[in-house]
Each structure stands twice: as structure tokens, then as C-alpha cells.
Amino acid sequence: MAIAALNSAATGLRALSTRIDVISNNLANAETNAFKASRVNFEDLMYMQLRQPGATNANGDVSPGGICVGLGTRVSNTQLDLSQGSMQTTNRELDVGIQGTGFFKIQIMPTINNGEGYTRNGNFVLNKNGQLVVNIGDGYRVMPPITLPSTATDISIAQDGSVYYTQGTGTTKTKAGQLQLTNFANPQGLSLLGGSIYVQTDSSGPPVTGNPGDNGTGNLLEGFLEGSNVDPVNELVTLIKTQRSFELNSQSIQTADQALETIGNLRRSS
């Protein structure tokens, strides 16, 4: 009795405010390299069956349908939008963008997923030992590791992931290692760790690692960085829709409240 309406509207408010949180995070990361936007999915909650369909009345008539009242909505999951972000030219020799699918494998904290993390951020730098690391957080090493000598100059990364360098003023190119790309059956099932690092989960499936171009993975583009795939217009339109739906739900609450007030004031002492 109107209480269901109050609760349904409250579930709507709660779910929509989650969406506002997610959109705000997307917009805040509109300039983060290799950031992937998330979207919130909703689903309806269970239904209260006031009368089962097919119930029989005293006359023996079978009712053609039931009476059911839904109990609101909830966030079913947040889903990663893994579409390609726009490529931005940097002309830096150690900046690599992935054109197509796939992730770089990096060595993260050993307590998390045996230290295996994945990222699409190809902003590489060299650490003091000459190892190729991703320029996020504390600088995570690329797996399998690639080490360049301190005398290396003119480093180049080919489309297929081969890393070459020349010594001093020489002209002969030496291969230092191979950048690999990893794919998943369900990349949307990866868990997010922050710093654009993803971790394998039970729902993502096992990692399939190979050279760029293998297993349907993309090619590498040297001198480019993948930008965020957040589309500000799209996010703002969703934000507007969310706000209006939020207001709409608050109307349900007010109406239900007034109904309860009316019922509460039925008996007036006169």
C-alpha cells in the first residue's frame, strides 16, 4: 500500500546515483591515456505476484493474467566500453599505441594475481637498469622483460612489437626484445585496478598472449599514445537523462508520501 511505491522509487534513486558516480569518473578521466569508459546497466527487480496468472475464482473461471507489481530497479553491472581511443601523435620513440585489440602485460605487485597486470597504456620509459617500464604508478616492467644497454641510441619499436636499437653512432640495428600483446575471451570481465591497469578474473577467461597481430590482436604504432575513449557529448547526454530520471523518481516518492498522508488523515475527530 504505497509503501512499495516508496521503495521502488528509492531503488531508482540509488541506481541512478551510481550511474552519476560512474559518469563523473568517466568525465574526470577524459584526458587519461588509454582510459576506457564504463557504463552502468540496470535490470528490474523481482515482481510481487498479487494474483498468480491462471488462478480460478469461485465461479470456476480461470483468470487470463496475474496481477503483479514490480519492486524497482538495480544496477546489474558496470560494463567496460573497450572501443578504440583516438591516437594522439607524440613523436616520442618509446610511446606506443595499440591499434586494435590487446593489452600489454606488466609486472605489478606480486600479491595481486601473481603480479600479472594488463594495460593499454603504451607510454614506456627506461628505468635505471635499462628495463622498459610503463610510465604509470611506480613504473611497472613489461613482461617478458626487455632490457636496453645504457649506450643504446635510436630506439625503435616496429609494428610487430620488435624493439630495436643502435649502439652509439653505429648504424646496425640490434633487436633488444619483443613486445607482446594479450587478449581475453571476455575482456569486459577484467577487473579494474586503477592506473589503467586491468587484472584477469574468472569471468575474463585465460590470457592468450602472442606477438602483435597474432590471435586477432592489433598492431603497434610508435610515436602515438592512445587517448581516452570517453565521448564527452555522450556522457553529458547520459548525465542529463540520469538527472531527469532521478527527479522523476523523487516525484514518485512525493506522491506515495502524500497518499500515505491522505490515508493517515482519514479519521478526523470532529
Place this chain on the structure above:
Amino acid sequence: MIYGLYLSAAGVITNSYRQDVIANNIANAETVGFKKDLAMFQERPTQAQETGATASTNSMLDMIGGGIFASPTQVDMSQGEMEPSSSNLDVAIEGNGFFAVKDKSQTRLTRDGRLMIDRSGQLIIANGTGQPVLDQKGNPIVLNPAISSQDTTIDRFGNVTQAGKFVDRIGLFDVSDRSKLTKVGGDLISPGKADLIPGTGVLHGNSTERANVEPATELTELMDAQRQLEANANMIRYQDSTLSHAVNEVGKIS
């Protein structure tokens, strides 16, 4: 006199039920593939009329009617708006039909076409539980898990291709009598005992179907329900005061 009180009370209860239904519609205004419920009413015959025992009651009562009564909730199956989305596994049905999913041992229908591939390669719907989507023959659709979901496409007839190779065809189903459908939550609809027949709609890739909840209509309905509830509540009050007169004033000994 007392009889009218109960009729008005029935009016309050049914309008409150109507508010519950509308509140759920509004709460699901952003749920993909949601179809709104319509709270329906019917005039209730008196108990005497219903059982056919009119002779045994006061004939005047038979003329009054028995107030209002909630009749079975109808689901408005009209098409929702198409909204473009960036995921290539988002498909929306245009026209009649439902996707079928296997929920434990039961087949459920849904209009929610946000699909995902789980780790074993099955095509599932992206709701909270993730039930496998069925093909035309009613079997789960198994894809090659080594190929990324970004290389998987679904055309307007439901043909699923992976890296250019045909894998399976998503089934579209319908039932002949939609009033038998019951919603079970989680974007799923139970077909009950109804037989599934092929659906006639076509699929739109990179789209989701918005809920067919129209805010203006819902708010107008909500206001209507509120005022009708108040009107019935006022009727209770009038009848109460008339009763009060009858009891306290008419029989007063001065």
C-alpha cells in the same frame, strides 16, 4: 451506509496499487529492454451477483455495484526507442520477438540485447546473472574464446560471425498470447506454459532498446492516481460524517 465506506476504501487501495505500478515503471525508465506495466481496473460485481445468489439479498444492493477491483496487470509491449551504443555486442530487436535465455533449467524471454561473451565462450546477456542466449534450435551459442569479443559481429538476422566466419544464429522467439507472460525480474520474462513460436523482428547492431516508459504519461497517471485516491479518501470522510450525524444527531433526545 457502511457499504459505501467499503466501496470508497476499495478505491483507495486500488489507486495505491496503481501508484506502486507507476513507481516501478519510473524506477525502470533507464533499464534496457524494459516494458512498462499497466495497472488495469474493472468494476467489481457484488458478491451476490458473482455467486448468482441475488434473491437472498436486498435487491437495492444489487443495483449499486461492488466498487472497483484490480484486473490482471497488462504489459505494454510497444517498441522502445533505439539508442546507439559503442559495444558491437549490443543488439536491439525492432519489431516483435524476444531473445531466449536458459535460466537454470527454464527458458526465459528478454528484450535486453546487451550481450557479452563469458570465459567459456558462451554468448550471455549482460544482466546480473548472465544467462546464456539461445540459438534458433534452443541451444546455447558457443563461440571461440580465443577470438576477442571485439572481432565478433551480429547482423540484422541474428547471424553471429567471429573474425568473418559464421558461428551460429541467435534465435528470436515469441508467444501467440502475450497476456500469459509474467515478468520475473532481472530483465527476464517467463513464458509460462506457452509454446514458443519464431519472432518476426529484426536486430539492430550497436544499439540498445530503451525502456518504453514515457515520463510525461507516467507523471500524469501518477497525478491522476493521487487525486483519485484523495477523492476516495474524501468520500470516506463524508460518509463518516453522515454516519456521525445519523448516530449522534438524528437520535438525539433534547
